[in-house]
Amino acid sequence: MCPSPSxxxxxxxxxxxxxxxxxxxxTAPSGRPVRLPLVAGxxxxxxxxxxxxxxxxxxxxxxxxxxxxxSEARISVNLRGAQAAPGTPVKVTLGTGELKSVTxxxxxxxALTGRISADGRTWTSVRAAAPGTTYDVLAKNTxxxxxxxxxxxxxxxxVNKLTLAPGKNTTVGVAQPLSVVFDNPVKDRVAVEKALxxxxxxxxxxxxGWLQDYSGKDRVDWRPKEYxxxxxxxxxxxxxxxxxxxxxGGWFVRDYRTTFTIGVGQVVKxxxxxxxxxxxxxxxxxxxxxxxxxxxxxxxxxxxxTAVLMSKEGTINMRSETVGLGDAYDKMVDSSMxxxxxxxxxxxxxxxxxxxxxxxxxxxxxxMSDADAGALYGQVRVGDPFEITGADAKGTVAExxxxxxxxxxxxxxxxxxxx
Numbered sequence: 001m002c003p004s005p006s007x008x009x010x011x012x013x014x015x016x017x018x019x020x021x022x023x024x025x026x027t028a029p030s031g032r033p034v035r036l037p038l039v040a041g042x043x044x045x046x047x048x049x050x051x052x053x054x055x056x057x058x059x060x061x062x063x064x065x066x067x068x069x070x071s072e073a074r075i076s077v078n079l080r081g082a083q084a085a086p087g088t089p090v091k092v093t094l095g096t097g098e099l100k101s102v103t104x105x106x107x108x109x110x111a112l113t114g115r116i117s118a119d120g121r122t123w124t125s126v127r128a129a130a131p132g133t134t135y136d137v138l139a140k141n142t143x144x145x146x147x148x149x150x151x152x153x154x155x156x157x158x159v160n161k162l163t164l165a166p167g168k169n170t171t172v173g174v175a176q177p178l179s180v181v182f183d184n185p186v187k188d189r190v191a192v193e194k195a196l197x198x199x200x201x202x203x204x205x206x207x208x209g210w211l212q213d214y215s216g217k218d219r220v221d222w223r224p225k226e227y228x229x230x231x232x233x234x235x236x237x238x239x240x241x242x243x244x245x246x247x248x249g250g251w252f253v254r255d256y257r258t259t260f261t262i263g264v265g266q267v268v269k270x271x272x273x274x275x276x277x278x279x280x281x282x283x284x285x286x287x288x289x290x291x292x293x294x295x296x297x298x299x300x301x302x303x304x305x306t307a308v309l310m311s312k313e314g315t316i317n318m319r320s321e322t323v324g325l326g327d328a329y330d331k332m333v334d335s336s337m338x339x340x341x342x343x344x345x346x347x348x349x350x351x352x353x354x355x356x357x358x359x360x361x362x363x364x365x366x367x368m369s370d371a372d373a374g375a376l377y378g379q380v381r382v383g384d385p386f387e388i389t390g391a392d393a394k395g396t397v398a399e400x401x402x403x404x405x406x407x408x409x410x411x412x413x414x415x416x417x418x419x
Contacts, residue, residue: 072145158250176383187246272390290357
């Protein structure tokens with residue numbers, strides 16, 4: 001008689017049956033003995049599973065309830081059925097003896113890595129089972145026996161995605177952070193940050209810091225203690241598949257990876273008081289030109305602090321109403337270099353030529369002549385820092401307004417890590 005479903009443990013264990021030594025005899029109503037066929041080994045296991053589950057199982061198939069389908073090695077798996085809980089490491093236990101190897105492979109995917117316990121009885125995966133995934137389990141013992149099992153995890157009811165910067169296989173400036181913006185809120189920041197692994201070619205010291213992006217979304221950036229060294233190669237492996245970001249956030253259902261290289265060491269110095277802009281490369285001044293920044297004393301003033309070149313956008317239409325300045329301007333602007341999400345750029349501003357080198361009279365951007373802006377545009381790259389100093393400013397670039405992490409002390413930045 002089979003046990004009721006409530007009587008079965010979550011980790012279902014199946015033991016091979018032992019065959020009788022000879023044919024079994026029963027007595028028919030007529031009194032004559034009846035010879036019954038002998039059932040042994042794997043066939044007996046198949047018969048047992050058929051009787052209990054109501055579905056035939058051959059000796060070459062794995063039992064999707066989590067039970068072993070081999071008579072040679074008795075194994076149990078902590079996850080079972082077609083709606084197993086995702087986000088849980090897979091644990092495989094051997095009935096007797098010692099494990100030699102365990103392979104837990106997702107359909108069409110890579111195998112999970114894991115570790116065998118000191119006593120050789122259990123294997124536990126390093127990563128958790130991902131949602132909506134079917135897994136096949138193959139365990140081998142030291143005596144040559146093997147056992148198979150399988151299970152499928154429940155699908156994610158909500159999925160969280162992310163956007164990575166900088167782009168893959170790019171070359172960026174010395175101030176470019178690794179930046180991850182999430183589609184949905186991240187409540188379990190510890191689990192997520194543990195899954196984000198940064199490696200560099202020269203063991204650069206750095207830290208993650210959590211902040212709110214200018215868009216209002218959750219974001220985490222990794223910045224070095226100091227500007228990157230030119231030539232550094234950086235890799236991010238975001239092993240997020242199978243991690244629950246928390247209530248209202250949803251599950252991550254894939255991993256992410258990006259690589260980039262740090263280019264030549266360049267810094268742009270913007271002096272609001274002297275109305276000058278200088279480009280320095282490896283400590284040497286490459287260009288030093290007059291400019292006019294934002295009009296002081298109000299919303300049109302420029303930001304101070306370190307801003308990072310976010311993008312080179314060329315010729316774009318700039319309209320004052322998009323940054324809350326009414327109908328002050330609507331222009332096509334050349335050599336546009338974005339410094340903040342709030343709309344601060346360095347760009348060509350020939351209409352302001354009378355103020356270059358003399359006064360700050362723009363609507364917040366750093367304006368130069370066509371020639372000077374074009375020359376700067378041709379030499380800078382995304383990730384170059386613009387170090388802006390002077391009294392004629394409305395405040396310091398915030399962390400989430402572009403890449404303002406450099407305006408936070410190293411100790412304060414480390415404190416923003418969830419670990």
